[in-house]
Amino acid sequence: MKKIAYSILSIGALLLLGAVFLFLTPYLPSKNMSWQNPTKSESVTDFIKNIFSSNKISILVLGKPGNVKYQTLGGGSLTDTIMVVQFNPDTNKIYTISVPRDIWVLSGEDQMKINEVFEKYKAEAIASKIEDVTGIYLDGYAIIDLAMVKDAIDYFGGVDVVLSRPAVDWVSGYTIDSGAHHLNGDDAVWLIRNRFDKEGDFFREKNQQQIIGNIFSKFSKLSTAEKIAFIDRFVLKSGLLEKSDLDASKLAGYAINTDLSKVSVSGIVMDFSTRLFESKMILVTFGTSTQNVSVLLPVEGFEKYDQIRSYIKSQMAK
Numbered sequence: 001m002k003k004i005a006y007s008i009l010s011i012g013a014l015l016l017l018g019a020v021f022l023f024l025t026p027y028l029p030s031k032n033m034s035w036q037n038p039t040k041s042e043s044v045t046d047f048i049k050n051i052f053s054s055n056k057i058s059i060l061v062l063g064k065p066g067n068v069k070y071q072t073l074g075g076g077s078l079t080d081t082i083m084v085v086q087f088n089p090d091t092n093k094i095y096t097i098s099v100p101r102d103i104w105v106l107s108g109e110d111q112m113k114i115n116e117v118f119e120k121y122k123a124e125a126i127a128s129k130i131e132d133v134t135g136i137y138l139d140g141y142a143i144i145d146l147a148m149v150k151d152a153i154d155y156f157g158g159v160d161v162v163l164s165r166p167a168v169d170w171v172s173g174y175t176i177d178s179g180a181h182h183l184n185g186d187d188a189v190w191l192i193r194n195r196f197d198k199e200g201d202f203f204r205e206k207n208q209q210q211i212i213g214n215i216f217s218k219f220s221k222l223s224t225a226e227k228i229a230f231i232d233r234f235v236l237k238s239g240l241l242e243k244s245d246l247d248a249s250k251l252a253g254y255a256i257n258t259d260l261s262k263v264s265v266s267g268i269v270m271d272f273s274t275r276l277f278e279s280k281m282i283l284v285t286f287g288t289s290t291q292n293v294s295v296l297l298p299v300e301g302f303e304k305y306d307q308i309r310s311y312i313k314s315q316m317a318k
Helices: 002-027 044-051 114-134 146-155 185-193 201-220 224-236 248-257 306-316
Strands: 057-064 081-088 093-098 104-107 110-113 140-145 159-163 179-183 264-269 277-286 289-298
Touching (some): 081 114, 104 114, 104 289, 114 140, 140 146, 146 185, 146 201, 264 306
Antiparallel strands (some): 057 081
């Protein structure tokens, strides 16, 4: 008798869930996740299919300086962070792939650093170029203000990092010594942005990877109610969705089906030890003057990315 009652309740719950989905589908954003100006999903069938799908999903994350404490690092409106985040539900692995912002690329008819593509041609253009460089199809992108990252880190009470050598701001002299540190939001964002090191941007990328892994670890340990509160504050109410191009139904599926305690995060940094890039000086014209600019070029040649794609694929197969 108890089994029959349980079955009836289960069926009722599924019917209720289906009714909720049917009611909400016309109001759920499909590609442009703006709750203020929602767009209809293509169909109820597509939405339900996405909810229960378990395919890989890859998102481009672009980090911009925002209104943060330390501004001596420069960069203006250029993106400090270019990262592809891929989740594979079959292996319960998240891969965070840092793309060097100094790669010299062709965008349209112009040559420029890859982070300039974002400033001049916006997110869609840099997303297309990132697909070309990495060989990874992107399901969407998110533009994150680093001021929001600072607030999120403070929300968790800070992050823990270990530095193999001191991080120094050559302009202000501000320094975080080598060793283990517990950083507040301001200091963590400074470290995310700082590239004053012999490794240059690769030093920054490695620190970004470390901080992201720490934030994910803290988030995964939250209760369901705490996760909802975090998402409400830093995703729904932050304006993040208005700057994103994501499919809500796909993301909902992963949120429902994934046990974050079983998910591991692996970072991929393509520094000089990988022998994928070489540093070059390029003569660039700015108005009426010219200037030598340090850039990164694939070792196999300008706009040639086969080795880079193969390396990423091999790292993600481990």
